[in-house]
Amino acid sequence: MIEEKRIGVFICRCGNNIGDVVDVPYLVDEIKSIPEVVYTEENYYTCSEEGLNSIKNMIYEKNLNRVIVAACTPRTHEWLFQKVCEEAGLNKYLFEFVNIREQCSWIHSTEKEKATEKAKNLIKMGISKAKLLKPLKDIRSEIYPSALIIGCGIAGITAALNLANQGIQVHIVEKENICGGLLTEINKLYQTSLPASNFLDEKIKNLIKNRNINIHLKSQVKDVSGYIGNFEVLIQNEKKIKTIKAGVIIVATGALELKPYGLYKYKEIDGVITQLELEKMLKYNSFKAESVVVINCVGARNEVRGYCGRICCITSLKNSIIIKEMNPDTEVYILYRDIMAYGRELENYYKKARKIGINFIKYSPDNLPEISLNEETIDVYVLNEITGKGINLQVDYVILTTPLIPADDNTELSKKLKVPLTNDGFYLEAHQKLRPVEFANEGIYLCGTARYPSNITETVLQAYAAASKASIPVKKGYVETSGNIAYCDEELCSGCGNCFFVCPFEAISIKKDAENKTKPEIIGIKCRCCGLCVSVCPDGAMQQNSFSDKQILSMIKTMDE
Amino acid sequence: MEKKDFEPQILVFACNWCSYAGADLAGISRLQMPVNFRLIRVMCSGRVKPELVVKALTSGVDGVLILGCHPGECHYLNGNYYTRRRGIILKSLLEYMGIESSRFKIGWVSASEGYKFSEIVKEFVKEIKDIGPLNL
Numbered sequence: 001m002i003e004e005k006r007i008g009v010f011i012c013r014c015g016n017n018i019g020d021v022v023d024v025p026y027l028v029d030e031i032k033s034i035p036e037v038v039y040t041e042e043n044y045y046t047c048s049e050e051g052l053n054s055i056k057n058m059i060y061e062k063n064l065n066r067v068i069v070a071a072c073t074p075r076t077h078e079w080l081f082q083k084v085c086e087e088a089g090l091n092k093y094l095f096e097f098v099n100i101r102e103q104c105s106w107i108h109s110t111e112k113e114k115a116t117e118k119a120k121n122l123i124k125m126g127i128s129k130a131k132l133l134k135p136l137k138d139i140r141s142e143i144y145p146s147a148l149i150i151g152c153g154i155a156g157i158t159a160a161l162n163l164a165n166q167g168i169q170v171h172i173v174e175k176e177n178i179c180g181g182l183l184t185e186i187n188k189l190y191q192t193s194l195p196a197s198n199f200l201d202e203k204i205k206n207l208i209k210n211r212n213i214n215i216h217l218k219s220q221v222k223d224v225s226g227y228i229g230n231f232e233v234l235i236q237n238e239k240k241i242k243t244i245k246a247g248v249i250i251v252a253t254g255a256l257e258l259k260p261y262g263l264y265k266y267k268e269i270d271g272v273i274t275q276l277e278l279e280k281m282l283k284y285n286s287f288k289a290e291s292v293v294v295i296n297c298v299g300a301r302n303e304v305r306g307y308c309g310r311i312c313c314i315t316s317l318k319n320s321i322i323i324k325e326m327n328p329d330t331e332v333y334i335l336y337r338d339i340m341a342y343g344r345e346l347e348n349y350y351k352k353a354r355k356i357g358i359n360f361i362k363y364s365p366d367n368l369p370e371i372s373l374n375e376e377t378i379d380v381y382v383l384n385e386i387t388g389k390g391i392n393l394q395v396d397y398v399i400l401t402t403p404l405i406p407a408d409d410n411t412e413l414s415k416k417l418k419v420p421l422t423n424d425g426f427y428l429e430a431h432q433k434l435r436p437v438e439f440a441n442e443g444i445y446l447c448g449t450a451r452y453p454s455n456i457t458e459t460v461l462q463a464y465a466a467a468s469k470a471s472i473p474v475k476k477g478y479v480e481t482s483g484n485i486a487y488c489d490e491e492l493c494s495g496c497g498n499c500f501f502v503c504p505f506e507a508i509s510i511k512k513d514a515e516n517k518t519k520p521e522i523i524g525i526k527c528r529c530c531g532l533c534v535s536v537c538p539d540g541a542m543q544q545n546s547f548s549d550k551q552i553l554s555m556i557k558t559m560d561e
Numbered sequence: 562m563e564k565k566d567f568e569p570q571i572l573v574f575a576c577n578w579c580s581y582a583g584a585d586l587a588g589i590s591r592l593q594m595p596v597n598f599r600l601i602r603v604m605c606s607g608r609v610k611p612e613l614v615v616k617a618l619t620s621g622v623d624g625v626l627i628l629g630c631h632p633g634e635c636h637y638l639n640g641n642y643y644t645r646r647r648g649i650i651l652k653s654l655l656e657y658m659g660i661e662s663s664r665f666k667i668g669w670v671s672a673s674e675g676y677k678f679s680e681i682v683k684e685f686v687k688e689i690k691d692i693g694p695l696n697l
């Protein structure tokens with residue numbers, strides 16, 4: 001019996017992201033007259049509570065047996081809409097996603113009419129595929145009950161302790177020969193004014209004591225294979241290479257302080273140092289000065305590095321306050337572009353800096369301060385942007401506040417993990433708001449400054465979040481992998497064995513059928529849904545339910561002339 | 562049709578793991594591209610049966626672009642090596658059929674290469690405009 005298709009199409013405006021470019025009401029009008037489409041609506045945000053409820057209600061009310069959402073990218077939202085379909089009793093494989101944001105409104109934002117027509121066509125292509133979808137069942141597999149954490153800074157340590165205290169085996173891979181990361185170089189933490197070492201030493205002690213944690217120092221990740229529940233990670237130290245099995249992976253590789261070579265005579269004049277270099281001197285009590293200039297936004301918010309270092313303003317306040325409190329007679333000048341003191345506590349911190357007599361001078365990026373060496377002191381000339389007057393200062397130290405930058409090996413490691421980086425070179429999470437501490441690739445999580453400069457509080461919060469997310473599949477004990485596995489139509493299969501040879505995961509074995517003919521047998525749990533076998537089958541016998549030849553061809557046929 | 566008014570229809574296949582993510586990043590970065598292309602997501606570039614490319618070109622599409630992870634980085638280990646090897650044979654098959662082989666192209670775009678995605682697409686649209694419509 002041919003099932004009657006009852007298709008529901010939900011078109012998302014994504015606030016202004018889609019709605020400002022694509023004419024959504026027009027799309028609704030056009031789409032609703034397509035045969036077998038029984039319901040069409042637009043949503044301000046389809047992924048909002050309201051949008052999701054509407055999908056559920058319409059599945060009941062209109063008896064939908066195919067649901068299409070035309071919105072953003074399946075890489076971030078597919079699971080959500082699939083879940084909603086399941087909740088309303090519709091098999092999640094009968095859901096089809098059409099991307100009209102990344103694939104349309106965002107990249108054709110100046111050609112509104114054409115973008116609208118393209119969106120219409122993309123939805124039609126989705127409808128033609130959806131008609132051919134079949135219900136499938138996910139496959140359950142066991143999870144290897146351990147976690148691998150890359151990086152043993154405060155993010156990695158926090159995540160490790162969290163997981164280990166839940167009884168999960170943890171491996172930490174750290175390329176240096178000590179634990180603690182950047183924090184080992186930091187003098188005091190801001191606001192509390194407590195030495196960073198108090199806080200860090202305690203954590204490291206717990207880490208070493210914990211029986212569930214294995215620390216691999218001076219080790220690097222060589223290769224990563226596998227998938228959620230079943231990763232195999234090759235790590236190498238000076239002596240040997242070993243394989244670690246892990247169910248989940250957390251990236252906590254941290255970041256580096258920018259060393260501003262070529263700017264403000266850094267490394268040319270002795271007293272020109274970075275904040276981190278200052279921290280070290282403060283920590284070992286070797287810093288003495290009668291006057292200092294701090295320059296903020298060095299190497300940040302410019303053409304080379306467009307981003308704001310986020311935590312550097314506060315770092316500059318912290319160290320200036322420490323210097324001033326050590327010796328109230330020390331003159332401290334902060335040359336800034338803007339002071340980013342976010343939140344109530346940090347705003348108070350800024351006020352405190354002003355109150356104790358730290359001088360703030362605003363400079364413009366078009367008129368950078370100038371540094372030159374005098375006999376005993378360093379001369380700084382700065383044009384005060386507010387008063388328009390030039391100021392000459394003689395100081396003992398010039399402290400450059402530079403942003404955190406991505407670690408050197410992000411590119412290499414991101415390729416091994418198959419996760420994306422931002423244009424700036426930091427790791428890119430699956431979704432800023434919905435999935436902020438994980439990647440689109442299941443089973444890999446992210447926290448700390450590997451993602452973006454963040455302070456200790458934020459880093460620790462992210463580490464807790466990443467650890468608790470990562471513990472879900474491990475605690476559950478199983479993962480469900482896609483049901484979109486290969487299947488063979490034995491009537492069509494000539495038994496050539498191509499599929500058996502091509503499968504990268506040994507997911508196909510050869511059996512004899514009742515008539516003693518050779519036929520492939522798919523081992524569902526091993527199949528990773530790549531579709532390679534489908535592409536080499538000369539008889540079209542091997543197919544994949546959610547990417548079948550028929551579906552792809554129907555999409556091609558639906559493409560506009 | 563005058564070549565200069567010709568708006569080709571381009572089909573892009575992109576693998577789920579690298580190239581589709583690269584396309585997402587191009588979108589997030591708001592990189593502007595010509596509207597001519599339609600993207601079909603597949604799990605691996607190696608899923609694209611040569612037959613699909615031929616069928617597309619013989620049913621109104623002017624150019625087909627397959628994008629996958631960089632060689633050595635396929636999520637499924639060696640899927641894109643199949644893509645590459647088959648691509649060579651497919652090109653000669655197209656010539657044999659009387660279709661310019663440059664109407665078919667393979668490219669490697671990683672998840673962090675949003676810019677590269679937009680450049681490849683723009684370049685390919687331009688190349689196909691230069692070749693002109695496919696009249697079989």
Ligand code: SF4
Nearest residue numbers: 503527528530531533
């Ligand atoms: S889809 Fe890929 S993993 Fe599954 S059986 Fe085919 S070749 Fe093997």
Ligand code: SF4
Nearest residue numbers: 493494496497499537
């Ligand atoms: S490739 Fe196709 S015809 Fe050959 S054994 Fe596999 S399913 Fe059968």
Ligand code: FES
Nearest residue numbers: 576605629630635
């Ligand atoms: S998964 Fe990208 S080419 Fe195979």
